[in-house]
Amino acid sequence: MNKINYLFIGKDPYFFNTEKMKVDENAEYKNIQLKNYPTENVAFFPYYTDGKRENNNEWLNIVTFRRIIGLLSKKQLSCIDDFHTTFQKKPEQIAFDYQKKGVYFCNLNEIKANITKESINSLIIENDNKFWEIDTNTKVLCFGSDAIKYFKTKQLYKNHSSNLGTFPHPSSNNYNVFWKHYDKDFNPIIHNLDIDLLPPTP
Structure with missing residues (x-):
């Protein structure tokens, strides 16, 4: 039995087609895969399907990955930063x-499918x-409302909410100001919230 010390939870793999329930075969980049992993894909961590782009270390162009790796390294990163020089x-x-430290990155759709046993003290993944x-000692970090809602319903984290x-x-379409601390290219849409433009009530 492998112990999960930290679990980062996303939603779906890159370019996941919810209608076909699979990743687009022609995707520009995909999730890396590692042996002896709880899920087929490693959430957030990409590789380019184009070998030239992969060799050019262009991974920081991918906003989701740039923000996650910025968070993990406690750095504010830009798409123009040299990945190899930094890491x-x-x-x-x-x-x-x-992975060697018991830290895993998984997507919710895959982790849900692989949970085989639940109790008030544990979840078993196969x-x-x-x-x-x-x-009860595993720290789960949920990214996005789907992952948050799912783990908040689990009895394990109702009893140990401090570990959630x-x-x-x-993702690039999320403008929460949290990400400006890790993404130099963070450029939120500013809403003027001008309710004076609303029509009168009939």
Whole structure:
């Protein structure tokens, strides 16, 4: 049984088609995959399907990843920053280094499908005949409303809510000001909220 110390939860893999229930075959980039992992894909961590872009270290162009890796490294990053200079390794190696410490990044749609047993003290996940345990000491960090709502309903986290972190999703269409601390390119849409433009009530 593998122990999960930290679990980062996203929503779906990159370019996931909810109607076809699979990732677009022609996606510009996809989630990396690691052996002995609770889910098929590693959430947030990408690779480019175009080998040239992969070799050019362009991963910080992907907003979701830029924000997550900025949060993890406590750095404010830009798409023009040189990834290799900053981290000295590829996203796959970073994810693998976290894995060795019991830190996993999974998407909600995949983790839900792989939970095989629940109790008030644990959740058991199975993938490829291997097992992982989320217990009372596991810290779960949920990104986005779907992940937050799901884990808040679990008895394990009703009893241990201090181990449940909730965050806005790091995708490019999320303008929560939290991400400006980790994304130099954060450029929110400013709403003027001018209710004086509303028509009179009939």
